[in-house]
Amino acid sequence: MAARRALRFTAMAEGSSIGPETLGQIHDEVRRLTVAYPKLALPTLLGDLVEVQDLTFRLLEHGRVKPLQARELYLLAGITSGMLAKASHDLGNPSAAMMQARTAFVCADNADHHAMRAWVRSLQSLISYWAGRPAEAADYADLGQAAAGSVRGTTSVWLACLSARAHALLGDGEATRAAIQRAEDTRAAVQPDDLDGFGGIMTFPEPRQLYYVAEATVHLGEDAALGESQSEAAVAAYRTASEEEWAFGDEAGAQTDLALARLARGEIEGVAEAVRPVLDLPVEQRNFGITSSAQRVHAALPSGGRRATGVAADLREEIEAFTASPTSVLIR
Missing domain, CATH: 1.25.40 (Serine Threonine Protein Phosphatase 5, Tetratricopeptide repeat)
Known part of the structure; x- marks a missing residue:
């Protein structure tokens, strides 16, 4: 104060x-x-x-x-x-x-400021993606690519990763894979700019790229084994990330993607293990992206009716309790 x-x-x-x-x-x-x-x-x-x-x-x-x-x-x-x-x-x-x-x-x-224009388009793509509008998210990512021009900072990698996630939800495997490759190529040519110099939310580190790529692969749903291995790589990257690269929201996203990938392979016990750190987050950290990710796991869990028991049923109840108290209840 x-x-x-x-x-x-x-x-x-x-x-x-x-x-x-x-x-x-x-x-x-x-x-x-x-x-x-x-x-x-x-x-x-x-x-x-x-x-x-x-x-x-x-x-x-x-x-x-x-x-x-x-x-x-x-x-x-x-x-x-x-x-x-x-x-x-x-x-x-x-x-x-x-x-x-x-x-x-x-x-x-x-x-x-060209890089800032591109960064805002990236942000708009992210907002649209989590609002359930993947086509709009893809359009904003395209606008960002156009605004980026000669931008060589990590925002250019973010744009490609956003495009991959949006096209994955749209079910376009070819566009998803092309965007993932573009992200890899762009990362190899990155030259940090003044936005990267601010750090934190203004930069796009490699663990975050691994998380986005894993999420795109998991939601595309073409290769459950690949989605699981990529999600494991993203989770591991956040566990060993430097202080500058770590973000609680993205780490939680990687963990829920791992849970979804294991669900696709029928590994219910592994799902509970993957999502446990997310469900242990305090209310202050249960932002919209995290609760939405948890709800995706909830929706994918097998349901045996109102009297269902077992790991899946217990996990559904825990997720329901978790998402009932998001961060927004603390803000007036």
């Missing part, structure tokens, strides 16, 4: 002109939030995100901003709006998420 108050005071003390201290402090705060977002529960970050977005908007609307300062402020406002779009998505509100994402894209446009 004291740090947030200091940030507001610095901005106001420098007057209507934006000084280097204000811009530097906002940049540092945005970077802190991008690094923290994949690791910390949303309720601990939401107030700071709203505060920084409001500050950048007010400075852009009412401050005397030099052209180069305006470009940086628009970029910072875009990143913050993108994180708030992700926050709305994590709370299960795709409409608000898209509204924030469109604001982020306008900011990226005003900053004339």
Whole structure:
């Protein structure tokens, strides 16, 4: 709270002109939030995100901003709006998420930042994917590819992986495999850019790529054994990931994909083992993506009727209890 108050005071003390201290402090705060977002529960970050977005908007609307300062402020406002779009998505509100994402894209446009445009299109693809609109998710991934142009940062890998997941849900095996190969080729040519320099939610590390590839293969459903081995690789990658690469939401996604892959092979005991770490997550970390992934496992579990017993029945009951208390119940 004291740090947030200091940030507001610095901005106001420098007057209507934006000084280097204000811009530097906002940049540092945005970077802190991008690094923290994949690791910390949303309720601990939401107030700071709203505060920084409001500050950048007010400075852009009412401050005397030099052209180069305006470009940086628009970029910072875009990143913050993108994180708030992700926050709305994590709370299960795709409409608000898209509204924030469109604001982020306008900011990226005003900053004339190609990588940020591509990053926002990636975010819109993610929102559409989890909202059950895979064709729209594929379209946004295509728009991102067009916006990327000469972008060589890890956002280009994210776009290919998003395309793979969307086409897998659409049942297009050829497009899915082509997108997975494109992701591998793009990864080999990556040159980290300024968005990667922010870290956290603004970059797309290799464990996350393994998770997306596994999810695409599992949902395509053509090779259950391959889906299981890829999911195991993704889970293992997150268990050994560096602090910079680890994300609780993506690790949970990899674990639910492993559960789905084992279900496809009839390994019910292995399903329970795979999904256990997910069901042990506290309410603060039960975001929309995680609860949706758990519900996919629930839907795939065999049902023996109301009086069913055994591992599958017990697991169905646990998942129902888990998804009944998502993170959104903590946000008012």
